[in-house]
Amino acid sequence: MFATDALIDRTILITGASSGLGRATAVLLSRMGARIIAVGRNEDRLIATASQLSGAGHVVRPFDLAAVEAIPEWLQSLAAECGPLRGVVHSAGVHLARPLQMLKADAVQQLLTVNVTAALMLAKGLRQRAVHESPASLVLMSSVMGQVGQAGVTAYSASKGAVDALCRSLALELATQGIRVNAIAPGQVETEMAEQQRGSLTTEQFERIRSMHPLGLGRAEDVASAVAFLISDASRWMTGTTLTVDGGYTAH
Amino acid sequence: MDATAFLVALDELFELDRGTITSADAIRDIPGWSSLTFMGLIALVDDELDITLTPDTVLACRTVGDLLQEVGLATHPARQRAA
């Protein structure tokens, strides 16, 4: 669907590359010629992703994004090693389903750290002169939960609303540096996270969510295609937007 | 977490006085049973016992005692009597 040379010779860092949407994105961007830096905590699963990539020169770099303070310097060392980045995709994320009476402040904090603070620190790292090569593109994984509500997923919704909001301000702050910033808001896609989330729903509840997606549940590749568009020059005049990719979930 | 502490945690989840829920209670008849408390119950087992229950497993439990059995906190009254 995309030209195999659209991202040729571009180094793209993908967080959450060990699973789900991040892995599907790594596979697609590699088919478009990109050199992938695959990031996540689980090295074995990152290696499994690397084995599915097309082309050569990809690297696996395990890193715990909860170490937010260390992110900018870590990006600097990656750029020194692999060359400046033309793009970053922040697909690492944490989900939490807890009714309020079960919601613990430290779990909220951990979720916000990976979903929100890490996104900001990645942007802070990317803007450093030695780290990016413009035009560059930063793509953040948000969720429809940043736009509509669902009982029991308050902390997660808050984090995704924050991603949509910070994406707009970052877009303004980084435009002069030649860095575009956009987010993607997927509906329910069948990945491990969705599987985990499904674990707290009855068959009946899950069927209701499925029926609220007029085009059915998504596949990871559906979201990867949207990332490919936002990372590539095809979206050169887009910044500060959240692209909803949800099979019609929020059209209701 | 033992069975007694688990029952207290259930009381807290359903916002009932301590000691209200017993293993003889039918799960779906607990006052306050809803999709949210159901989500909370699965989270409780996950957080405290590190066991991931499928929703359908929970729904297959008729009583709180059946649930205790499922998560390995049952006291096996029959065997205790025999001993």
Ligand SMILES: NC(=O)c1ccc[n+]([C@@H]2O[C@H](COP(=O)([O-])OP(=O)(O)OC[C@H]3O[C@@H](n4cnc5c(N)ncnc54)[C@H](OP(=O)(O)O)[C@@H]3O)[C@@H](O)[C@H]2O)c1
């Ligand atoms: N699936 C959906 O239906 C859906 C819908 C809307 C939005 N989203 C969003 O899309 C993104 C990807 O979701 P997914 O479905 O692909 O989830 P997933 O399969 O659960 O994968 C989550 C990824 O995040 C990484 N991660 C988590 N904590 C990390 C940490 N502290 N440091 C480094 N990496 C970390 C995990 O890697 P390791 O385990 O190797 O650390 C894994 O690669 C998330 O932001 C999610 O909120 C998903």
